[in-house]
Amino acid sequence: MPAQSPAGSSPARRGGRWITEWDPEDEEFWARSGERIARRNLVCSILCEHIGFSVWTLWSVLVLFMGPEYGIDAAGKFFLVSVATLVGSLVRVPYTFAVARFGGRNWTVVSASLLLLPIAAAWLVMEPGTSYGTFLLVSVLTGVGGGNFASSMTNINSFFPLRRKGWALGLNAGGGNIGVAVIQLAGLLVIAAAGEGHPRVLLACYAPLIVLAACLAWRYMDNLAPVTNDIGAAAESARDAHTWIMSFLYVGTFGSFIGYSFAFGLVLQNQFDRTPLEAASITFLGPLLGSLVRPLGGLLADRRGGARITLWTFAGMAAATGVVLLASAIESLPVFLAGFGALFVLSGLGNGSTYKMIPGIYHAKATARGLAGEEAAAYGRRLSGAAIGLIGAVGALGGLGINLAFRQSFLATGSGAGAFWAFLGCYAACMAVTWFVYLRGRAAAPVPGAAPAAAGGGRASGAAAADGAEGRPRAYSEV
Known part of the structure; x- marks a missing residue:
């Protein structure tokens, strides 16, 4: 997976807009030109990822257009959106490799252009009488939009220094996540203006936006030649317990966000008997709030520590789930909306804080191995870049779990209450893991690697300090 070679040792690349030397940890370089270039790439990345999220969650809107004449029940609709979630999760892994293989700019152009395929396919099939299997195939195609997140985050992770990653990754992801709210708002406007029988109006709006995004990426983005695929880093991150621990926590935060984004409208229709227009007038608000606060989650993590913010986020999500269960029991739509809105906001905060934790964890492991300065930063970038794609893929599978839980x-029972009880248990488990691994004994525990390494065994003893005598990761005070 993507790693960053030391400045000046970049492999030769041919073609336009390749940057051969890139060292964002060098403050002089960053102030002179690095920040300007990184910000320009960030803006274009946000736009392309934004549209990718819109296409990925397209079926959360299209199912609102599918009235009784389509002959598909609630369980069938939940399965349609589940298929899109699954495919979007799985393609994140190859999309992560693609950044280093083809270049961040080049792959952004390709991945943005691929979004035309599901839009065109949906245009052809969205009408009563189309077979359910055909709808499933188109849902598979929309999954490509989910891969854009992994390639975008991997690319932007290489552009920014460690001290700015929480803000940059949070802004990149938040701007992308807003694509969920925007397509749902666009669906509301189409239903209100043209009626439930005109889904093609929505699809026609997105085709020119996809072309525009691809053209802007081609014109203004850059490829980083020092970023190369590092199979060793991929294997090392896959063996590292922290990668799987963070994947589990990301299931709880991003999995919740994307799962609820897909399911919100269907839950309102089936549990509270809302019409498509009534459901669409509400559904966009949750993803919008969750997206807007994601950069705040990264910023708070930069200042207060990602693990601490993540712990309180899960505590809040458990409390909000309790509110939703209460609302379901008393059949109160206002209370239900308050609880569900809180779940979106808190999942957005947690998305930002968990992604901030990833580079912090691997920088802490570097110091535990006795590394310092640029050597430690390079090790952290190498491992965190490798881990991001895997964590993003596994975390997104949480959205699949949420939709399948709702379906079941x-x-x-004809209600979503059983699913919410399962989610409550998941958030309690995430709280326990966050505290046990990253916060337990923090006040007493030194920063890993703070003690000088013994001669001849510094790396081995540092790794042992990081991973603990039992082979279990210990609390990381840098995270």
């Missing part, structure tokens, strides 16, 4: 709950 509605099939069994």
